[in-house]
Amino acid sequence: MKIPIKIFILLLSSHTxxxxxxxxxxxxxxxxxxxxPSQLFWLVITFAILYIFMWRVVIPKLSTTIEERKDxxxxxxxxxxxxxxxxxxxxxxxxxQMSSASQSASDIISESKSQMNDYFENLKLENxxxxxxxxxxxxxxxxxxxxxxxxxxxxxxLETVKEITIKYLDKIPNxxxxxxxxx
Amino acid sequence: MAAGNPxxxxxxxxxxxxxxxxxxxxxxxxxxxxxxxVFALSTTVMLFLVGLSRRSIIPNRMQMLSELSYNFxxxxxxxxxxxxxxxxxxxxxxLFMFIFxxxxxxxxxxxxxxxxHLIVTFAFAGLIFIAVTIIGFVKNGLGYLRIFYPSGxxxxxxxxxxxxxxxxxxxxxxxxxxxxxxxxxxxxxxLKIFAGFTVMLGFLGxxxxxxxxxxxxxxxxxxxxxxxxxxxxxxxxxxxxLHPDH
Numbered sequence: 001m002k003i004p005i006k007i008f009i010l011l012l013s014s015h016t017x018x019x020x021x022x023x024x025x026x027x028x029x030x031x032x033x034x035x036x037p038s039q040l041f042w043l044v045i046t047f048a049i050l051y052i053f054m055w056r057v058v059i060p061k062l063s064t065t066i067e068e069r070k071d072x073x074x075x076x077x078x079x080x081x082x083x084x085x086x087x088x089x090x091x092x093x094x095x096x097q098m099s100s101a102s103q104s105a106s107d108i109i110s111e112s113k114s115q116m117n118d119y120f121e122n123l124k125l126e127n128x129x130x131x132x133x134x135x136x137x138x139x140x141x142x143x144x145x146x147x148x149x150x151x152x153x154x155x156x157x158l159e160t161v162k163e164i165t166i167k168y169l170d171k172i173p174n175x176x177x178x179x180x181x182x183x
Numbered sequence: 184m185a186a187g188n189p190x191x192x193x194x195x196x197x198x199x200x201x202x203x204x205x206x207x208x209x210x211x212x213x214x215x216x217x218x219x220x221v222f223a224l225s226t227t228v229m230l231f232l233v234g235l236s237r238r239s240i241i242p243n244r245m246q247m248l249s250e251l252s253y254n255f256x257x258x259x260x261x262x263x264x265x266x267x268x269x270x271x272x273x274x275x276x277x278l279f280m281f282i283f284x285x286x287x288x289x290x291x292x293x294x295x296x297x298x299x300h301l302i303v304t305f306a307f308a309g310l311i312f313i314a315v316t317i318i319g320f321v322k323n324g325l326g327y328l329r330i331f332y333p334s335g336x337x338x339x340x341x342x343x344x345x346x347x348x349x350x351x352x353x354x355x356x357x358x359x360x361x362x363x364x365x366x367x368x369x370x371x372x373x374l375k376i377f378a379g380f381t382v383m384l385g386f387l388g389x390x391x392x393x394x395x396x397x398x399x400x401x402x403x404x405x406x407x408x409x410x411x412x413x414x415x416x417x418x419x420x421x422x423x424x425l426h427p428d429h
Contacts, residue, residue, distance in 0.1 A: 034210060035216070
């Protein structure tokens with residue numbers, strides 16, 4: 001509250017001093033028209049120089065710099081986009097190759113699997129044939145041996161029966177009679 | 184005047200001759216006002232010369248500063264006026280830089296604020312007013328008079344609306360110039376008064392000193408803001424001249 005009062009008093013005193021001292025002159029320096037021609041004259045000169053400087057030097061240079069920068073930025077962006085699309089296409093190609101490679105790999109795997117199966121199948125068939133042949137041969141042999149052994153047994157029996165009858169009957173029966181009796 | 188009074192807030196606006204020049208009976212002396220116009224001019228020129236000295240795609244700080252100011256004004260003009268405003272860009276850009284640096288240099292103690300003089304701001308405003316009026320009539324012919332009678336107003340309101348529109352049109356340069364000048368005048372006077380208090384009150388001077396710091400920040404804002412307002416209003420007037428149908 002103190003300060004505004006002080007301001008008021010001081011303002012008042014300064015104004016009274018100013019009014020008292022400025023009685024001879026025009027009051028505010030802004031109202032002294034004798035200074036107007038000089039102010040206007042120098043304003044026109046300085047502002048004209050500034051205007052020409054801005055118009056001829058600053059604005060062309062600044063606008064070209066700004067345009068150049070804009071161009072550079074847009075060029076760089078275009079280039080970056082180009083590189084990006086190139087990279088994308090390379091990636092696509094790579095993925096394509098990868099998928100085709102894996103495709104052919106799986107083809108090779110399945111082919112060799114089927115080849116392997118065929119080979120085993122053939123091997124199995126061949127072996128089965130061989131085994132069957134061998135079985136047949138063995139069976140033949142077994143049959144032959146069977147006949148042989150049957151004949152041997154009969155002959156042996158006949159011999160035995162002949163020996164027995166000779167010992168006890170002194171008579172040699174012929175084979176047919178013996179066989180009749182035995183059966 | 185008032186040299187002995189440490190807090191005469193008006194003293195800083197006085198114009199004193201540095202070199203006496205009389206041409207054809209007119210007093211065209213080089214004054215402190217002229218000196219600070221030259222300062223504002225040379226500061227702008229220096230800013231752009233340094234900013235443009237080593238132009239590169241990736242800007243350095245000074246180049247950044249000059250490009251920022253360029254883009255700021257270019258965007259303002261494009262937003263307000265559109266593409267037809269391109270032809271007036273050098274003027275708008277120069278106007279902004281000149282007023283901006285006049286305002287800012289004036290904030291430095293013991294300097295002179297060029298834009299605190301009504302004749303300077305009125306010269307700009309008058310030039311803009313005359314130029315805008317000429318542009319309006321050249322681009323639209325007599326159709327430019329439509330700005331005094333906005334479309335959609337019933338005819339019986341015309342006797343009321345048209346004089347109001349004419350008065351508001353004619354008062355544009357006055358409001359434009361007085362706004363800038365009064366802001367600078369009032370701001371700098373108050374700064375000076377508080378600076379005077381700080382000295383006069385001795386030990387107690389810290390209280391006005393705090394005010395002074397706050398006010399100085401505010402005045403810095405106002406210096407930039409008034410340059411912006413002056414420029415954007417110029418753009419708006421220009422837009423009215425190019426497109427009189429609201």
